[in-house]
Amino acid sequence: MSFEDRLVRPARPKSPGLAVFAGVVAGLAFLMMLVSVALGGNSGLIAIRSVAHPVLFGLVFLLAATTSVVAAVAERRAAIITASAGGAAVAVLFAAARIIDAGSYDEPDRPYQSPDGRYVLVVDHWSAMIDPMWDLVLEQKSGATSRYWRFGCVNGDYDGLSSVRWVSNSELAITVDDGEKRVKISAAGPGPVDPALRSCRGSYS
Known part of the structure; x- marks a missing residue:
């Protein structure tokens, strides 16, 4: 070599x-x-x-x-x-x-079904360290094509979530410290949404 x-x-x-x-x-x-x-x-x-x-x-x-x-x-x-x-x-x-x-906690989701059963509002109560938060997620039940919209979040530092009820098959009444807020539901999802229901940081659908 x-x-x-x-x-x-x-x-x-x-x-x-x-x-x-x-x-x-x-x-x-x-x-x-x-x-x-x-x-x-x-x-x-x-x-x-x-x-x-x-x-x-x-x-x-x-x-x-x-x-x-x-x-x-x-x-x-x-x-x-x-x-x-x-x-x-x-x-x-x-x-x-x-x-x-680890400093946050989750509570069981609270579902609120519309009178006709087509929609469910899921309220997810959690905490960011010491601040209570309520995520508002609307779910449309239609089998494999079921959809969801995270359309709001209430920050306990600004408002507390008091109650949720369906006024009709297509309208929600969500009560916070600032008063009752109405949210209409259509095939395109919820809206318009009052700013009081969007007091958490982040984007929404």
Whole structure:
């Protein structure tokens, strides 16, 4: 063997199988991220709501895409280290989020069904540290195409939620400290909504 041959380093082993697998995972995660954003936000299909986690799917997409690229151009060990480190980082982020949420509490949801049974207003009473909050979510019952609208949230720092009742099949009466607020319901969802029913930070449907 010549001196020049001994200077040539052997090509590093690639991992095409791992690259393809990680690429498929990245594609599925990206698709689920788009579905979560489009159909699982403050309004959308009830069937999608339980699996709509755009941040989680976005992180999985970035991790899988990075692993796919590393597996295609570097050693298998580097790809495994990348996937392991990224997975650990995602786990730490969600563990930190759970710790932050430890100071809040949830009470059982309180459903209020319309007289004809087509709609249900779900009042989710929870707490952000010491502040009581009431999420207002309207659900339309129509089988596989059942929809929901998160149309309001009452912040206990500004108003307390006193009572909820259906005036008719298409109108709600929600009483807060500021008085009774009426919300009309149509096929497009609830609205218009009084600002007193949107005193929490965030966006609504």
